Amino acid sequence: MRTPRWITTAAFVIAGFMVLPTLVVIPLSFTTRTVLSWPPSGFDLRWYEEILTDRAWQSALVTSLQTGVLTAVCATVLGTGIALSLSRGRYIGRRFFTIAVLAPMIVPTVILAIGAFFVFSSWGFRGSVVALAAAHTVIALPLVIVSVLNSLSQFDRTLELAGYSLGAHPVRVFFTVTLPNLLPGVLAGAMFAFIISWDEVVISLFLSSPRVRTLPVLIFSQISSGVEPSVAAAASLLMAVTLILLIGTRIPAMLGRKRKRLHAHS
Amino acid sequence: MAAAVTSSITTRGSRGPAAPRGVRSWWGLLGLPGGVALLFFFILPLGEILVRSLTDPSPENYLRAVTSEVVRSSFVTTFVVSILTVAFCILLGYPYAYVMARSRSAVAGILGFCVLVPFWLSILVRTYAWTVWLQNTGIINSFLLDVGLVNEPVQLMRNALGTVIGMTHVLLPFMVFSMYASMKRIDLGLERASRALGAGPIRTFLRVYLPLSLPGVYSGSLIVFVTSLGFYLTPAILGDAAKPLVGQLIVEQVNQALNFGMGSAIGILLLLVTLLLLALGMRFAKFEDIVGLRGDQ
Numbered sequence: 001m002r003t004p005r006w007i008t009t010a011a012f013v014i015a016g017f018m019v020l021p022t023l024v025v026i027p028l029s030f031t032t033r034t035v036l037s038w039p040p041s042g043f044d045l046r047w048y049e050e051i052l053t054d055r056a057w058q059s060a061l062v063t064s065l066q067t068g069v070l071t072a073v074c075a076t077v078l079g080t081g082i083a084l085s086l087s088r089g090r091y092i093g094r095r096f097f098t099i100a101v102l103a104p105m106i107v108p109t110v111i112l113a114i115g116a117f118f119v120f121s122s123w124g125f126r127g128s129v130v131a132l133a134a135a136h137t138v139i140a141l142p143l144v145i146v147s148v149l150n151s152l153s154q155f156d157r158t159l160e161l162a163g164y165s166l167g168a169h170p171v172r173v174f175f176t177v178t179l180p181n182l183l184p185g186v187l188a189g190a191m192f193a194f195i196i197s198w199d200e201v202v203i204s205l206f207l208s209s210p211r212v213r214t215l216p217v218l219i220f221s222q223i224s225s226g227v228e229p230s231v232a233a234a235a236s237l238l239m240a241v242t243l244i245l246l247i248g249t250r251i252p253a254m255l256g257r258k259r260k261r262l263h264a265h266s
Numbered sequence: 267m268a269a270a271v272t273s274s275i276t277t278r279g280s281r282g283p284a285a286p287r288g289v290r291s292w293w294g295l296l297g298l299p300g301g302v303a304l305l306f307f308f309i310l311p312l313g314e315i316l317v318r319s320l321t322d323p324s325p326e327n328y329l330r331a332v333t334s335e336v337v338r339s340s341f342v343t344t345f346v347v348s349i350l351t352v353a354f355c356i357l358l359g360y361p362y363a364y365v366m367a368r369s370r371s372a373v374a375g376i377l378g379f380c381v382l383v384p385f386w387l388s389i390l391v392r393t394y395a396w397t398v399w400l401q402n403t404g405i406i407n408s409f410l411l412d413v414g415l416v417n418e419p420v421q422l423m424r425n426a427l428g429t430v431i432g433m434t435h436v437l438l439p440f441m442v443f444s445m446y447a448s449m450k451r452i453d454l455g456l457e458r459a460s461r462a463l464g465a466g467p468i469r470t471f472l473r474v475y476l477p478l479s480l481p482g483v484y485s486g487s488l489i490v491f492v493t494s495l496g497f498y499l500t501p502a503i504l505g506d507a508a509k510p511l512v513g514q515l516i517v518e519q520v521n522q523a524l525n526f527g528m529g530s531a532i533g534i535l536l537l538l539v540t541l542l543l544l545a546l547g548m549r550f551a552k553f554e555d556i557v558g559l560r561g562d563q
Contacts, residue, residue, distance in 0.1 A: 011364070
């Protein structure tokens with residue numbers, strides 16, 4: 001049965017509704033006006049210059065990058081371990097563990113944010129990049145796990161067996177056979193983890209201090225108190241980094257496909 | 267993506283050729299560091315909220331929360347906003363997923379891309395962009411005033427309308443993913459059979475396609491509804507500060523009123539409602555479909 005044309009048209013209109021509204025921040029970030037108003041006029045890079053030279057924006061940018069990288073590293077290492085443990089380990093409570101590691105997807109972020117606020121405060125651990133990364137790691141873990149499990153489900157274990165039978169030590173098999181084959185999933189997971197940390201607001205709001213706060217926290221506080229076009233520039237920057245990383249996530253997948261094709265040919 | 271979780275968990279090592287004995291028993295331990303991190307940074311914080319809700323100063327927090335007019339009306343507002351959000355997501359998501367599931371690769375690819383972009387873009391940026399559209403000096407009001415349709419700006423945000431628009435925009439991708447997954451599984455031969463037996467296109471849709479696509483609608487609605495319940499960011503920017511959603515109320519209690527016990531109690535109530543709804547919803551939707559979601563903000 002063919003899809004009627006009007007439904008297809010409707011779908012494209014909805015696609016416009018999903019993508020276009022956000023793009024208005026880009027022209028706004030180049031406005032020459034000092035007050036945020038529509039339509040923007042002229043073309044000026046001063047707002048980008050401001051966020052890249054102003055101390056507050058600079059330090060927020062650095063904090064965001066540090067937190068994102070630390071989150072990506074921790075979530076990827078821990079998440080890959082958990083994924084391997086879930087798919088290959090056999091122990092009591094594995095089902096419960098599965099639910100526990102995926103639970104951060106279901107628990108509302110606000111609740112996690114105040115919980116982390118209480119606990120981290122009592123440890124004297126709040127207001128640091130490490131604290132932010134620790135909380136971000138928890139919410140990024142499920143995505144890394146899902147991503148690695150995906151790779152694991154396509155992984156041919158006879159390759160490992162070949163390694164063992166050739167006399168390689170299990171650790172060596174892991175690093176030379178298992179991990180390289182899982183790499184597309186692991187790298188995609190790392191990118192997802194970075195993006196989650198890069199965009200996260202609510203938890204960061206509670207764990208930030210005036211000296212250590214992320215870019216989204218600064219943007220949020222600027223939105224709450226009257227708005228300057230520098231916010232639009234920061235928002236555009238946030239968007240650009242996310243998009244670049246998203247395109248980046250396609251690359252490991254493409255490499256994986258290429259490798260598979262090479263295998264098929266050899 | 268979610269289906270892959272369960273399938274790869276269930277097809278574990280036992281099926282393939284066996285690794286050396288010692289290796290087999292070590293795999294489980296690789297989850298230990300992650301488990302410890304989860305304990306310290308996830309389970310302890312949640313436990314702390316529970317303890318605070320009962321001891322800061324006493325379990326009466328719950329009594330005060332349940333009897334408080336503010337808390338009750340906040341839960342009502344949250345439910346109304348969430349239901350409206352689900353309704354709009356179904357309305358927009360269904361035709362979208364329908365076309366995406368049934369089109370040739372080019373159209374499906376474009377639509378797939380258009381739903382992935384907002385999914386990954388910052389909720390903060392998207393919500394902020396909506397203020398540019400909806401505020402009194404925003405794009406929509408400027409247009410309406412210029413054309414002369416209205417004499418003064420229409421209130422489009424700082425109310426439930428703004429919240430619902432923003433939340434629909436944020437959550438629509440979840441609905442589309444869920445519907446698409448279930449529509450992609452429908453065997454199109456059933457439609458041909460229905461048409462061959464003399465049913466018209468509308469009848470075929472209503473009697474064959476629609477019922478088969480309902481599981482995706484259910485799980486999508488559940489995801490969107492449950493996620494809406496805990497929203498903070500979008501209502502904080504686009505909503506009415508005088509009528510906070512539960513998420514805003516919790517932040518208010520903890521951040522401004524410094525009423526930690528009360529904030530914790532409301533948090534636990536929100537968590538209980540969320541879990542209860544998930545448990546109920548699981549009768550209609552699959553767990554793996556729900557797990558595909560990315561948390562709020």
